[in-house]
Amino acid sequence: MTALGTFGAFAAARVRGSITPDVQELIKLHTLDTVAAWIAGTRTPEGKRLLAYRTRLDPGVHADISINCALARLTEIDDIHLPSMTTPGAFIVPAALSIAASLPQSDARALCEAILAGYEAMTRLGAALDGPRVLYRGIWPSYACAAFGVAAAAARLMDLTPDEAAHALALALNLSGAGVGQHGAATTARWLAAGSAARNGLQAAQAAQAGFTADLSLLDGRFFPGVYAITPDLAALTGGLGERSTLTEVAFKPWCAARQTMAATQAFKEIIAREIDVDGITAVEAAVPPLFLRMVDHDVAEHDRLSRLTSLPYQIAAAVVAPELAFDVVQADEVSPALHAFMAKVKVLPDETLMEGFPAQWRARVRVEAGGTWHEHLIAQIPGDPGRPFAEADVTEKFHRLADEIVGADRVDELCTAVAAVLEGHAAPMQLFGALSRAVG
16 A cells, blocks of 8 residues: 555544544644634734735635634744644644534544644654755745645545545645745745645545545655655654654744744753843853754844744844743834844854754753853753643643733633533534634634
8 A cells, every 4th residue: 555545544544543631632732722823823914914815715614724724824833843844733723623614514523533633644744754854955844744734634524535535645745835935025925825735735635525536656656756856754654653643742832933943042041040140141152953053043134023033143132131022923013222232142053963863852052151151051852842841721821922912811711611612522613613713803
């Protein structure tokens, strides 16, 4: 059987054996976390453009997926699977909820199984394509894998047969793009591409159900080596499928930034928590894996939100000068002179030794000079990583910090309750989707 045939059988088998109580709890936490990002995305300039663009689309589940997934992804506060360099929650959770709400027969079991199937598909494909390394060639793993993940989730919700599910996955690969080019412009194509990738997963599942087929040997044959110079690691895709869940490897982001900046920023935070004289800091040296250097070692541009989220000097400076920016997904205020001044003290360095444990761990080493003394800290796990896991209280607190100003603290509490009620079978998915639609606007 081909790799796609194996995965199609898994997606169509309702993955019941994989949903242990621990995995069920993780599904709830990642759903809550993604819902928070989904709502927070509406505050950003890009989110407002997406909502305006939505009025030009035909109403329905395809438009719901396109806009809702893009809203969650653009925040840079959504979850991330380090071994695959994919951000599954932003695509799988809104897509699964959107599809489930459009299908009256969907219930809690189907929704949970769909979310798990989607996470498994997206993260495993990203790992099979060596996502953490091909990203720096311009191939964006999340965009390459989103349709595949959504197709797997849709296959479960739509009760596809194993053969139909396999062809849905193959069709999704045919509809997938590898990147978006330059994404730093004022109106980037990045978020349209994100939403379209997710929507294509549903289209692939619907087409397969209607009888369309595709080449099931796409991953086993010469397509990826010939087109992308990637030889997929099929063991990463199907090894232990149904026996162990990659959801246990998915990390929560503790604040709003590119994950490549976070280990060094967390190391810096832990150094200054040692009661050193922050006013006496004269220099900061942040060492990162060499792969990250070009992405994170840069200045920021006014009115360019993404340049702040990916700048390690900015993130370190904000941690001490303006820590309230950690949960500011808009990043619209002018960068203060104090922030600029502290950024000038930060030097970013490549360090090959930090590749130890990569890609499961993204390590960093930080040295801070204060009062003539150097303080050093090496970090391999940050809060939210599997080694320093978030509990429900952490996810709920993050939800409030992101969404209270948008919908109010009481509504956040109601949404948290609604998520739990749906996933536990006490309410229908369409009820939660309706509440979210009203909150998003």
